[in-house]
Amino acid sequence: MTAAVTYEAIKTCKQSGARLGRVHTPHGTIETPTFMPVGTQATVKTMSPEELKEMDARIILSNTYHLFLRPGHELIREAGGLHKFMNWDRAILTDSGGFQVFSLSDMRKITEEGVHFRSHLSGDKLFISPEIAMEIQNALGSDIMMAFDECAPFPAEHDYVKKSLERTSRWAERCLESHTRPADQSLFAIIQGGMYEDLRRQSAADLTSLDFPGYAIGGLSVGEPKHLMYDVLDYTVPLMPANKPRYLMGVGSPDALIEGSIRGIDMFDCVLPTRIARNGTTMTSQGRLVVRNAQYANDFGPLDPECDCYTCRNYSRAYLRHLIKADETFGLRLTTYHNLYFLQNLMKNVRQAIMDDRLLDFRDEFFEQYGLFNN
Numbered sequence: 604m605t606a607a608v609t610y611e612a613i614k615t616c617k618q619s620g621a622r623l624g625r626v627h628t629p630h631g632t633i634e635t636p637t638f639m640p641v642g643t644q645a646t647v648k649t650m651s652p653e654e655l656k657e658m659d660a661r662i663i664l665s666n667t668y669h670l671f672l673r674p675g676h677e678l679i680r681e682a683g684g685l686h687k688f689m690n691w692d693r694a695i696l697t698d699s700g701g702f703q704v705f706s707l708s709d710m711r712k713i714t715e716e717g718v719h720f721r722s723h724l725s726g727d728k729l730f731i732s733p734e735i736a737m738e739i740q741n742a743l744g745s746d747i748m749m750a751f752d753e754c755a756p757f758p759a760e761h762d763y764v765k766k767s768l769e770r771t772s773r774w775a776e777r778c779l780e781s782h783t784r785p786a787d788q789s790l791f792a793i794i795q796g797g798m799y800e801d802l803r804r805q806s807a808a809d810l811t812s813l814d815f816p817g818y819a820i821g822g823l824s825v826g827e828p829k830h831l832m833y834d835v836l837d838y839t840v841p842l843m844p845a846n847k848p849r850y851l852m853g854v855g856s857p858d859a860l861i862e863g864s865i866r867g868i869d870m871f872d873c874v875l876p877t878r879i880a881r882n883g884t885t886m887t888s889q890g891r892l893v894v895r896n897a898q899y900a901n902d903f904g905p906l907d908p909e910c911d912c913y914t915c916r917n918y919s920r921a922y923l924r925h926l927i928k929a930d931e932t933f934g935l936r937l938t939t940y941h942n943l944y945f946l947q948n949l950m951k952n953v954r955q956a957i958m959d960d961r962l963l964d965f966r967d968e969f970f971e972q973y974g975l976f977n978n
């Protein structure tokens with residue numbers, strides 16, 4: 604079966620299960636492990652495509668649910684697809700809408716056929732099925748499409764999670780059947796199973812028997828303690844094909860990116876860096892720094908003395924604090940740019956540590972400096 608997206612393994616870290624790789628797509632190659640900025644409504648909030656390229660972002664996310672509701676996938680199809688619509692000529696991954704239907708909309712009813720819900724914008728009654736999720740993503744023309752799934756809530760009873768993952772497996776098969784598999788799009792499946800090892804095994808077995816070009820781990824980063832997420836990774840990642848991309852959905856704090864890479868994850872996404880930037884919280888080499896706090900009012904040094912991004916080379920903490928307090932949009936742009944650059948740079952250092960077979964040492968050094976050993 605031809606796949607538009609393929610994985611090239613480069614090297615496995617001798618110190619951990621981490622691996623260096625490349626994901627080849629029709630819109631360019633992505634060095635992995637990689638962090639994908641989230642552009643929910645066809646824009647990575649406050650960033651231009653040129654700024655994202657400047658920090659070497661190779662792939663961004665956009666959201667099927669949001670674009671289905673507004674402006675509508677038919678309009679984007681008419682515009683020539685999402686790449687053209689948002690003037691982004693690198694890779695795009697679209698989440699399938701399942702997660703947002705359950706987390707955002709006024710959820711109505713889950714049936715075998717699909718999900719009935721009310722739009723969180725207009726209150727209109729809407730319906731998404733595996734087939735409709737494929738139709739929407741085909742219209743968007745994303746390089747990587749995600750199968751329509753249910754992300755089970757946390758906590759959830761074993762019986763509920765079992766029934767939910769079995770329906771997700773049937774939905775994944777329907778996605779595969781209905782996806783016209785255009786030559787330039789690839790469909791990834793999403794492994795569910797909550798925090799239950801037997802159910803993760805069942806979900807992985809169901810989906811890997813269907814031969815998708817790539818696999819995601821869903822149902823995590825839903826409020827569970829981080830150690831529980833790492834436990835699930837410890838027994839789920841080994842069930843995933845070694846010759847295909849492994850994508851952990853919704854994960855984006857520096858410590859989780861390092862811990863996930865150690866366990867063999869290739870791709871990550873999260874709204875965290877862009878969301879916290881908009882309320883003046885930044886990720887720096889010394890840990891989280893809430894630049895809107897009064898203590899930085901007269902601090903004329905750079906946000907992060909160890910960062911060489913546009914924000915850190917040209918503006919002071921005092922200026923950033925002033926802009927954020929004054930609700931000046933430029934302030935949000937500067938903190939967003941820095942946070943995304945920080946994570947791109949972190950992943951570059953993770954890839955170098957894997958190349959040098961020292962990712963566990965890198966983790967200890969980073970945690971020490973970032974202040975992660977004392978929380």
Ligand SMILES: O=c1[nH]cnc2cc3nc(NCCN4CCOCC4)[nH]c3cc12
Binds near residue numbers: 699820854873
């Ligand atoms: O099973 C899933 N299926 C399809 N999409 C997902 C997206 C997901 N996103 C998260 N977590 C996001 C957590 N964010 C952290 C930062 O603040 C906003 C929420 N978990 C996710 C699970 C799934």
